Amino acid sequence: MILPIVTYGDPVLRHKGESIAPDYEGLTQLIEDMLETMRQEQGIGLAAPQIGRALQLAVVDISASEDRSSRMFLGDQAVDYREKMPLILMNPQVKLLNEPVTELEGCLSFPEVFGKVPRPEAIEVSARQPDGSLLQCRCHGLLSRVVQHETDHLNGILFIDRMVRDEKHKLLTEYREARERSASS
């Protein structure tokens, strides 16, 4: 089922998500619906607060992206990240590993606008899986960026919070204009 996406201004986007266990009622369906919604919207990540649920749950799938910067390691072993998609992240913990790089980023909760966001290029992430196991991996490039973006959502942090002031101002102006256009059409 496709779920409505919550946009900027809704207070749920500022809530810290509650931690979620593998026996959470309706988890399988919720994950399925989030994946379906993300794909419908042509997103590469979706966090539960974006569908109005303040939970520590996010999905990521970058396999359709043209971006070639992503790499994934399990321990010291490089793995094909495409085979690991979609990633399901429950209660993710992210450790930043290097200096920020600035890239253009979008968010399904800010339709039609993009802004430059500095983020470390590499992270270590550990996240509970729906089967109860723990995923622990190192991510680089776009994959690292998406996991950081989605994990931020679970803590009530939005990409505008990571932007330099002028970039944030520019994006919010464009966002308001886009909303006014869509409201009047």
Ligand SMILES: [Zn+2]
């Ligand atoms: Zn987002």
